[in-house]
Amino acid sequence: MSGPLLAIENLHVQFARSEDQVYAVNGVSFSIHENETLGIVGESGSGKSVMLMSSIGLLRENGKITAGTANFQGRDLLKLRPKQLEDIRGRDIGVIFQDPMTSLNPVMRIGDQIMEAMLTHQYAGRKEAFERTLHLLHEMGIPDPKARFKNYPHEFSGGMRQRIMIAIALACEPQLLIADEPTTALDVTVQMQILALLQELRRKRGMSVVMVTHDFGVATNFCDKIVVMYGGQIMEMADTDQFIRKTMHPYSLGLKRSIIEVGHRGKAIVPIPGAAKTMTQAPAGCPFAERCPYRTERCDNEVPELRKLNADHYIACHRAEEVASLAV
Ligand SMILES: Nc1ncnc2c1ncn2[C@@H]1O[C@H](COP(=O)(O)OP(=O)(O)OP(=O)(O)O)[C@@H](O)[C@H]1O
Ligand code: SF4
Ligand SMILES: [Mg+2]
Structure with a gap:
């Protein structure tokens, strides 16, 4: 197959609550190819699970996909009936x-x-x-x-x-494995063993894997490509090597500083100020603006599109180039 195995385009998901709406996923696009491993990172509530689960028909009753497509082997999963989706889930x-x-x-x-x-x-x-x-x-x-x-x-x-x-x-030997925080509930040693097992099984089967994780280290060690999510949008998406060498988004940089990196144990951990909020309105600007040290007026009034920097690197930030030069 030449095209991607799964391609999600412009996915929007909302939830109805008694008082308001939650804008959980706001225009997400990404794809995964055969034999590829994709890591999805982001703080709690950033939309990682809803994005993946909704695309395979696992959405809570109060949730609704308001736009988008999810093409898997030439079929749009979002247009399939529940029984057809059940067949694909578990088998493919x-x-x-x-x-x-x-x-x-x-x-x-x-x-x-x-x-x-x-x-x-x-x-x-x-x-x-x-x-x-x-x-x-x-x-x-x-x-x-x-x-x-x-x-x-x-x-x-x-x-x-x-x-x-x-x-x-x-x-059933699926071509794609979706693993939503497969190791979070486990202690570190067991976590490592499970990841090693997944890695080995993936290689043996030539399977593609999308893995959601809170853990940056896990994502960068295990995955070929990294997707960073915040406020139901992709903030940065890059080939892992590129991402490690040249992280550009203020949110990704913040996430990186907030963890202990292997080999940098002496380095202080700097948490990102503030906390992620539930999106109860459609985004009007950058979802990260309230917590971003580089925020300008434009950031409040214009949603940054995910744009291509080069073949392996995409970013949604109005000031990515400046930020990258300041952050070196
Ligand atoms: N059934 C629901 N009703 C209302 N809001 C919901 C529902 N399910 C999820 N949400 C909201 O959608 C947003 C995205 O949730 P999601 O579970 O995708 O986050 P996540 O990135 O997977 O977080 P975590 O790392 O904690 O698993 C959050 O604000 C969450 O509160
Ligand atoms: S668009 Fe603005 S607020 Fe958002 S991350 Fe970039 S600089 Fe910060
Ligand atoms: Mg989740």
């Missing part, structure tokens, strides 16, 4: 959710849950599904797959449950 697009305890069925043996994923999508017959499940458990690093097949989710540690979630997501 695997999904890993943040909390395995809420996504696994507590009263069903884990082996049956993995098998069910294959049987529902008619990926394999019963016997083959059973064999494949044992193989998948082994591949996920779960010792003694035959015995563990019969266990229930509560009989596993957090890290092991996450491995089972991955097995379910990969049961």
Whole structure:
């Protein structure tokens, strides 16, 4: 295939609340190609989950997609019926959710849950599904797959449950894996093990991965491309090497300063002043303006478009070039 595997164009998502509207996603466009890994970062509430989940038909009842397209293998996912989307989810697009305890069925043996994923999508017959499940458990690093097949989710540690979630997501060998904070709930060592496992599985299968994470380090270590979101918009999008060498957006720079970078342990952590707000109006200017040290009048009155700096780098900031030279 020459074009992207998934291309999201101008996606807008709103939620109705009793008193007002939430403008959760405001004109997002990006694409992911075969064999590519994309990391989506941004503070809590920036629209990462809503953007991804809405494009695969997982939107809460009070939510509405008001504009956009999401082309996957030549079909606009946003135009499909729920049953068609269900077919694609799990078969062509695997999904890993943040909390395995809420996504696994507590009263069903884990082996049956993995098998069910294959049987529902008619990926394999019963016997083959059973064999494949044992193989998948082994591949996920779960010792003694035959015995563990019969266990229930509560009989596993957090890290092991996450491995089972991955097995379910990969049961039908999807081309695309969407992982929404797959390691956030785990301690650092287990987090690293799960990421290493994901990395290995991705390479082996030649699969594409979109991973949402709060953790900049995780994104830059794991992903080919980085997307930084704020206020339901993409602030910066770049090839990872380019992004590490030449971060340009004031928000991305702020995020970078607010974490401990490997090799810079002595460096002080500088949090971004202020906090992200829920967007209850359509953006009229830059969503980051209130917290940005480079804000000008234009920033309040004109929404910065995501523009191309070069083939591998896009930015939504009126003053990106000046900021980059000041921040060196
Ligand atoms: N069902 C809903 N009703 C109203 N507002 C919602 C709903 N779901 C999400 N939102 C709002 O949409 C915005 C984007 O939420 P989203 O869950 O995508 O953020 P996120 O970037 O994934 O954050 P986190 O890192 O905490 O997971 C937030 O302001 C959130 O409060
Ligand atoms: S557009 Fe203005 S407010 Fe927004 S990030 Fe750039 S300089 Fe800051
Ligand atoms: Mg989220």
